[in-house]
Amino acid sequence: MADALSPNLIERLEGFSYGYRMRCECGESVEVSAQTYFREQVKEARVPCGHCCGSVHFGPAMAMLRDEHDRALDNAVVSEFAWYHTSTWADWPSDNFVVEAKLDAPRAAQDYGIDPVSYVKHVATKALHVGTYEAAIENMLRRMDDEGDGDKQFYLYRVELTVEPSRINVGYRDENAEEAALVTLADLDAANVDVLRYLNVHEAVGSLSLAIRPTCIAGVQRLAIPVAEFGTQLGPDLLNRLDRLESQQGELDAQTAVLPNPSAYERIMIRIGTLPESPGLLDRLGELETAERAIQDERVRHLTEYYLANISPVVADALTMAISPERNNRSAAHRSTYIDQFAITAALLTRQREVVEMVAQQPWHRALRCETASLANGQTGLIGDE
Numbered sequence: 001m002a003d004a005l006s007p008n009l010i011e012r013l014e015g016f017s018y019g020y021r022m023r024c025e026c027g028e029s030v031e032v033s034a035q036t037y038f039r040e041q042v043k044e045a046r047v048p049c050g051h052c053c054g055s056v057h058f059g060p061a062m063a064m065l066r067d068e069h070d071r072a073l074d075n076a077v078v079s080e081f082a083w084y085h086t087s088t089w090a091d092w093p094s095d096n097f098v099v100e101a102k103l104d105a106p107r108a109a110q111d112y113g114i115d116p117v118s119y120v121k122h123v124a125t126k127a128l129h130v131g132t133y134e135a136a137i138e139n140m141l142r143r144m145d146d147e148g149d150g151d152k153q154f155y156l157y158r159v160e161l162t163v164e165p166s167r168i169n170v171g172y173r174d175e176n177a178e179e180a181a182l183v184t185l186a187d188l189d190a191a192n193v194d195v196l197r198y199l200n201v202h203e204a205v206g207s208l209s210l211a212i213r214p215t216c217i218a219g220v221q222r223l224a225i226p227v228a229e230f231g232t233q234l235g236p237d238l239l240n241r242l243d244r245l246e247s248q249q250g251e252l253d254a255q256t257a258v259l260p261n262p263s264a265y266e267r268i269m270i271r272i273g274t275l276p277e278s279p280g281l282l283d284r285l286g287e288l289e290t291a292e293r294a295i296q297d298e299r300v301r302h303l304t305e306y307y308l309a310n311i312s313p314v315v316a317d318a319l320t321m322a323i324s325p326e327r328n329n330r331s332a333a334h335r336s337t338y339i340d341q342f343a344i345t346a347a348l349l350t351r352q353r354e355v356v357e358m359v360a361q362q363p364w365h366r367a368l369r370c371e372t373a374s375l376a377n378g379q380t381g382l383i384g385d386e
Contacts, residue, residue: 009082009160011356012071014134016315016349020206021064026052029064034312061176065199066206073172073208075165078195082360083130083159083210086140086225088152093128093214127183128217130159131200131209133356137348138203138315140225144322158221158359161212163195172208173198183211219366223359230347230354231340238306242339245295245302246332252295256288296325303339307346319345 019033028051036047037058046055056062071077085092102120109116131139136156144150169191173180180198188196188211196211203209234242260281262270269275270282300320308316323345325338348355 009158009360010071010077010080011082012132013352013356014132014204014207015352016134016137016311018066018134018204018206018312020058021066022047022056022058022062023064024049024052024056025054028052030056030058032056032058034314038313038317060201060205063176063199063201063205065172065208070208072197075168078165078168078197078210079161079163081161082356083161084133084136085128085130085157085159085220086136086143086154087157088143088149088154090153090155090222092155092157092220092222093217125185127185127188127196127211128214129181129209129211130161132204132207133352135200135204135207135209137352138318141315141318141322142203145318145324150322150324154225156223156225156355156359158223158356158362160218160220160364161195161210161216162218163212163216167192167194169193169196171197175199175201180209180211185213187211188213219364221359221362221364223355223362225355226341226344226348227355227358228344230351231344234339235306238302241302242299245299246335249292249295249332249335252288252292256285259285259288261285299335299339303342303346307343308349311346311349315349319349 017034019031020037021029022032024030026049028049030047030049030051032047040047041059044057045059046057048055072081089096106116130136140154144152173196175181175198178198180196180200181202183196188194194213194216197208198211200207200209260278262275262281266275267282270277304316304320308319319342323338323342325334
């Protein structure tokens, strides 16, 4: 812990209702609203180009920088911005990450045939990543959904950088054309830079993020997220809707409780005739489970409409996937916990200025001024998860 470093870092809060710029084959850009993106992505994912007779098959691979005049393109002011990162590590950036990598190396060797020494070296020499507040939060949502981190404690880091403008790459790397997520310190060496700016096409698509040397971090502030204090009181209309759904759920639970509940394996055996079946049991269980899913879908719809009304449907969908309820937990207490978790996570999107103000009030932690060292003697660099 240390005294304040730079209290006047520049914030660039864009919000979560942004649209996209997509590249047409004619070379021009096409604006795609979040609503259109969400609606059409499950169809043909095409929008007409206003510059030629064709259409744009949109998606991350065609994403362009949303703001051609993004201030983060100016090397001289990169260190003046507040940058953000989310991690499950309470001490990011942390040398303990390499310790975990060493423990994980045998599994990597067994499952993927990766040489353990090379694996640990790769982990130890990866660049760190920071980006906008929006990119950091969306990264958390993606990890909760895709990487099984839904039950882990996350931390939001507000990062101050110190970097010479001449040690930042010119322009930016397009993540679709050149990989950026696995940039190593050796890659930075080869490019003769300390910071590699790149177009993010995975989180806050169309924004700029940075792959950096650990030594560029002057300090970090940390906040455990989501913030319980930001839970919103349920309005009477939403409360009535949820109570009505809870009543319907109670009726389904009562009907299910009096029926046998064969395991998934036993259901297969019943289907193929190996086990006897009570007449119509599986069909009845299927009907009740379908009804239960419909209730849950309705619950999610009400929560989304209430808490995420002005949020991009693309981002709102990412949140609902991240806060997915356990299908095998039918308790009322679990449903209540799910609603609370939905509300406080949604606050990260809708009350971002308050979240930023809260993390900006946290004490600064000065970063260790080291990078990579000999792995043979157990020392490691200052590293952390992406």
